[in-house]
Amino acid sequence: MNPGKRLLAAAQAVRENRLTVDVGTDHAYLPAYLVLSGKTKHCLAVDIGVGPLQNAEKTVAKYGLSESVRLRISDGLQSVLPSEAEDITICGMGGTLMTEILSSCTWLQKEDLHLVLQPQSHVWEVRSFLLHNGFCITDESVTEENGKLYITIEALFDGKKRTPSAGEVYFGSLLFSTQSLAVRYCQDRCRQLTVRLSALQKAGLQNEETDFLTSCLTYYESSK
Numbered sequence: 001m002n003p004g005k006r007l008l009a010a011a012q013a014v015r016e017n018r019l020t021v022d023v024g025t026d027h028a029y030l031p032a033y034l035v036l037s038g039k040t041k042h043c044l045a046v047d048i049g050v051g052p053l054q055n056a057e058k059t060v061a062k063y064g065l066s067e068s069v070r071l072r073i074s075d076g077l078q079s080v081l082p083s084e085a086e087d088i089t090i091c092g093m094g095g096t097l098m099t100e101i102l103s104s105c106t107w108l109q110k111e112d113l114h115l116v117l118q119p120q121s122h123v124w125e126v127r128s129f130l131l132h133n134g135f136c137i138t139d140e141s142v143t144e145e146n147g148k149l150y151i152t153i154e155a156l157f158d159g160k161k162r163t164p165s166a167g168e169v170y171f172g173s174l175l176f177s178t179q180s181l182a183v184r185y186c187q188d189r190c191r192q193l194t195v196r197l198s199a200l201q202k203a204g205l206q207n208e209e210t211d212f213l214t215s216c217l218t219y220y221e222s223s224k
């Protein structure tokens with residue numbers, strides 16, 4: 001099967017032969033691809049919705065994966081045991097929801113737990129959560145699919161709590177990447193920050209948001 005460039009980027013970031021849990025799986029394309037490509041033998045695919053899990057059932061039936069891809073209703077990781085997860089993928093949802101899912105999991109701070117995350121918005125909230133909560137961001141990359149850019153973040157729990165700056169959470173390591181899509185992504189983000197900041201300044205505002213935007217832009221400029 002061809003999962004598309006975006007999900008392929010997530011699949012590539014998953015470690016081999018680990019207990020993998022895909023949260024918000026919908027059609028279960030990612031778990032199906034992980035098993036069919038030989039990356040993992042078993043995958044647990046969870047979703048909060050009945051409809052998405054019915055979609056997942058169709059994929060599992062189509063590829064004959066009922067032994068290797070287990071399906072379960074779960075709000076985030078609430079119905080997943082820590083012993084079931086070594087790698088966790090969460091893709092295709094906003095960064096705010098993703099951060100809520102991660103922060104409401106009581107066992108997330110587990111040695112060697114590896115996360116593969118593709119937040120579709122508010123990426124900085126995800127980075128901030130990870131860094132403040134004992135995760136080291138080990139890699140970030142940008143993928144283009146249908147003209148849209150997607151960030152894939154890999155993080156490993158090492159227990160060290162970090163205090164990143166606004167610029168570090170906003171751009172992550174992408175700011176120092178030479179990957180052309182990462183350069184384009186950071187330039188796009190910089191433009192958006194500039195537009196937002198000048199709108200707020202024109203309205204005569206100076207608040208937490210303008211301070212955040214100013215710090216991010218200063219960080220961006222100083223990296224050039």
Ligand SMILES: C[S@@+](CC[C@H](N)C(=O)[O-])C[C@H]1O[C@@H](n2cnc3c(N)ncnc32)[C@H](O)[C@@H]1O
Binds near residue numbers: 026027049052090097
């Ligand atoms: C847009 S789909 C993404 C599907 C797939 N992961 C992908 O990247 O293509 C988002 C899925 O997340 C599920 N979802 C939303 N909130 C959730 C939560 N709290 N726990 C589990 N799944 C959730 C939705 O039901 C939906 O199926």
